[in-house]
Amino acid sequence: MSVETEVAVVSVTDLVAGYLPGVNILNGCNLEARPGELIGIIGPNGAGKSTLLKAMFGLVKVHSGRVVVHGADLTGLKANKLVSRGLGFVPQNDNVFPTLSVQENLEMGIFQRPKDFASRFEFVTSLFPELGKRRGQRAGSLSGGERQMVAMGRALMMEPAVLLLDEPSAGLSPVRQDETFLRVHEINRAGVCVIMVEQNARRCLQICDRAYVLDQGRNAHTGTGRELLHDPKVIQLYLGNLAETVEREEADRETPPPSG
Numbered sequence: 001m002s003v004e005t006e007v008a009v010v011s012v013t014d015l016v017a018g019y020l021p022g023v024n025i026l027n028g029c030n031l032e033a034r035p036g037e038l039i040g041i042i043g044p045n046g047a048g049k050s051t052l053l054k055a056m057f058g059l060v061k062v063h064s065g066r067v068v069v070h071g072a073d074l075t076g077l078k079a080n081k082l083v084s085r086g087l088g089f090v091p092q093n094d095n096v097f098p099t100l101s102v103q104e105n106l107e108m109g110i111f112q113r114p115k116d117f118a119s120r121f122e123f124v125t126s127l128f129p130e131l132g133k134r135r136g137q138r139a140g141s142l143s144g145g146e147r148q149m150v151a152m153g154r155a156l157m158m159e160p161a162v163l164l165l166d167e168p169s170a171g172l173s174p175v176r177q178d179e180t181f182l183r184v185h186e187i188n189r190a191g192v193c194v195i196m197v198e199q200n201a202r203r204c205l206q207i208c209d210r211a212y213v214l215d216q217g218r219n220a221h222t223g224t225g226r227e228l229l230h231d232p233k234v235i236q237l238y239l240g241n242l243a244e245t246v247e248r249e250e251a252d253r254e255t256p257p258p259s260g
């Protein structure tokens with residue numbers, strides 16, 4: 001075992017997984033997240049990014065390979081077991097109970113440890129003060145960005161060591177997307193290791209410590225967010241052309257990403 005693997009919060013090794021027998025979507029993915037890291041997963045449509053998160057969270061059948069959390073092999077465990085072993089997952093869709101209030105949604109997040117509700121509610125509302133103010137409001141009546149906060153808040157109730165986020169900015173307006181990236185950054189700064197799948201690759205690379213580019217169910221590139229943002233191959237294949245990159249960087253300089 002390498003030193004890096006020993007200190008990893010999560011390590012995924014040679015993961016082969018898929019929805020149907022004999023049809024692999026992941027063809028040997030590897031990923032590692034160390035304490036306090038914000039990890040991005042980007043890549044083209046259909047690359048298997050969401051499938052990787054779902055396989056880590058026991059929602060997709062793993063055919064071979066391993067998912068290790070804090071040194072324990074948790075491959076193939078069911079989601080409820082994984083939650084109590086330190087994994088949190090926020091799916092892209094249907095991630096709140098719309099008929100329940102904000103507070104009830106957060107209570108659902110910690111039904112396994114109801115006695116800890118008050119202290120975790122305090123932590124979550126320190127990150128998302130709006131949720132405290134709207135605790136009695138039905139989640140279904142919130143905006144897309146607010147619902148995303150409820151979903152992240154609910155996953156944070158169980159004090160996860162690692163939070164898996166599937167496209168948190170999907171379907172939000174550019175302003176709300178920026179706000180969501182800021183929130184993700186704050187969650188990470190509060191000490192939670194975050195692994196985030198994102199369609200908005202550029203924004204994701206700007207805030208993450210390291211990222212993995214997936215293509216056809218395999219690792220295609222790995223590096224720091226900064227390295228990948230400036231890697232000509234990654235730019236050409238996944239971020240648009242160079243001229244566009246320079247143009248966008250100039251625009252981004254006017255609206256800088258959250259500083260760490």
Ligand SMILES: Nc1ncnc2c1ncn2[C@@H]1O[C@H](COP(=O)(O)OP(=O)(O)OP(=O)(O)O)[C@@H](O)[C@H]1O
Nearest residue numbers: 019020025043044045046047048049050051052199
């Ligand atoms: N429930 C499912 N049953 C069968 N195949 C599925 C299912 N969900 C996804 N797939 C297939 O798995 C492949 C990878 O999908 P996945 O959603 O992981 O890709 P992605 O990289 O997250 O793509 P996108 O950026 O478009 O969301 C696709 O070919 C998709 O059709």
